[in-house]
Amino acid sequence: MFVKELIFISTVLLYVTNAEWNTKDFMKREHSLIKPYYGTGIDIPFWQFRGTTIITPNYIRLTDDTQSKRGAIWNTAPVNVKNWDLQVHFKVHGKGKDLFGDGMVIWYTKDYMIDGPVFGSKDYFHGLAVFLDTYSNHNGPHNHQHPYISGMVNNGTLSYDHDRDGTHTQLAGCEAKIRNLDHDTHISIKYEKDVLTVSTDFEKKAAWKQCFQVKGVRLPTGYHIGISASTGELSDNHDIMSVRLFELDLPDDPETDEDRSKIVPSAVFFEPPRDHVDDPKPSSLSGIKIFLLMLLGSVAIVACIVMGIMFYQKQQEKSRKRFY
Ligand SMILES: *[C@@H]1O[C@H](CO)[C@@H](O)[C@H](O)[C@H]1NC(C)=O
Numbered sequence: 354m355f356v357k358e359l360i361f362i363s364t365v366l367l368y369v370t371n372a373e374w375n376t377k378d379f380m381k382r383e384h385s386l387i388k389p390y391y392g393t394g395i396d397i398p399f400w401q402f403r404g405t406t407i408i409t410p411n412y413i414r415l416t417d418d419t420q421s422k423r424g425a426i427w428n429t430a431p432v433n434v435k436n437w438d439l440q441v442h443f444k445v446h447g448k449g450k451d452l453f454g455d456g457m458v459i460w461y462t463k464d465y466m467i468d469g470p471v472f473g474s475k476d477y478f479h480g481l482a483v484f485l486d487t488y489s490n491h492n493g494p495h496n497h498q499h500p501y502i503s504g505m506v507n508n509g510t511l512s513y514d515h516d517r518d519g520t521h522t523q524l525a526g527c528e529a530k531i532r533n534l535d536h537d538t539h540i541s542i543k544y545e546k547d548v549l550t551v552s553t554d555f556e557k558k559a560a561w562k563q564c565f566q567v568k569g570v571r572l573p574t575g576y577h578i579g580i581s582a583s584t585g586e587l588s589d590n591h592d593i594m595s596v597r598l599f600e601l602d603l604p605d606d607p608e609t610d611e612d613r614s615k616i617v618p619s620a621v622f623f624e625p626p627r628d629h630v631d632d633p634k635p636s637s638l639s640g641i642k643i644f645l646l647m648l649l650g651s652v653a654i655v656a657c658i659v660m661g662i663m664f665y666q667k668q669q670e671k672s673r674k675r676f677y
C-alpha cells in the first residue's frame with residue numbers, strides 16, 4: 354500500500370520535471386546566454402564581446418558608470434527561427450539621480466559586430482532595434498518621459514537621430530522606469546506572425562506588461578541578436594544577466610514554408626513624428642453651435658405658434674363682439 358503511494362508520488366514528480374524540460378526545449382541554446390557564462394576555456398560559445406564589455410560571474414557589463422564607453426555582445430549564430438520570443442534580464446544603474454545615460458539597444462540585425470554611433474552599434478542598419486533610451490537628448494518639450502522604450506525597423510536607408518531620440522523613425526514606444534531598481538528587470542521582444550510585441554516586467558510582478566504592439570512587421574531570417582550600450586557625457590552601468598531566445602511553435606501557421614531569408618525588413622505602420630501641436634478639435638465646437646442654433650430655432654417656432662394662437666383668439670373675440 355505504502356509502496357504504491359510512493360510510486361504514484363514519484364511518477365507525478367517525474368511528470369512535473371518532464372514538463373519543465375519540455376518547455377525549456379523550445380529555448381534555443383545557441384541563441385541564449387545564461388549563467389554560468391563560460392564554456393570550456395574563456396570563450397563563451399556563440400557569443401562575441403566588443404568594446405568595454407566585461408564578464409563577471411553574475412553579469413555581463415556592457416559599460417560601467419563612466420563617460421564615453423561603448424560595449425556590445427553579439428550572437429554569432431544567425432537566427433533561422435521565424436517566430437521567436439527574445440527575453441533579456443538586465444540592470445541599468447548608476448550614481449546619477451537626475452542625469453544619466455545614454456542607454457542600450459537590443460538588436461536583431463544583419464549588421465552585427467560593427468561599432469557605431471547608435472548606442473555603440475552601426476547606424477543605417479538592417480533589421481530591428483529596440484531602444485532603451487534613458488536620456489532625453491531633445492531640448493524642446495517632449496510628449497513623453499525618459500527612460501523611454503521604442504522600436505525601429507530599418508532597411509539600411511534610415512538614420513537613427515539621437516537629437517530627436519529617434520522619435521521620427523519609431524514604430525511605437527512607451528515610458529518605462531528602468532533605472533536603479535532593487536529588483537530584477539526583464540524585457541520580452543516577441544516576433545510572431547509579423548506582429549512585434551514588446552513587453553516588460555519592471556514591477557516585480559513576475560508577469561509581462563505590454564509596452565507596445567505593431568502589426569505588419571516583416572523581418573528576414575538569418576539576422577543576428579545583439580545588445581549594445583553606450584555612455585557619453587552622462588553614464589550608467591549597463592548590465593546583462595541573461596539572454597534567452599525561445600522558438601515559438603505555431604503548427605497552424607500557413608506561411609511556414611515561405612522562404613524569409615531574402616526579404617527586406619519593412620514595417621507598415623510608423624508613428625507620426627512626435628513634435629506636433631494638438632488639434633483644437635473644431636468638430637465638437639461646431640456641434641455646440643449647431644445645438645444652440647437648433648435651440649434658438651425651436652424657441653422661435655414656439656414663439657410664432659403662441660403668437661399665432663393669441664392673434665387667432667383676438668380675431669374670434671372681435672367677430673363674436675360684432676354679432677352681439
Ligand atoms: C526602405 O525604407 C524606406 C523608408 O521606409 C522606403 O522609402 C524605401 O522604399 C525602402 N526600400 C526598400 C528597398 O524597401
Ligand SMILES: [Ca+2]
Nearest residue numbers: 486488490518
Ligand atoms: Ca536619448
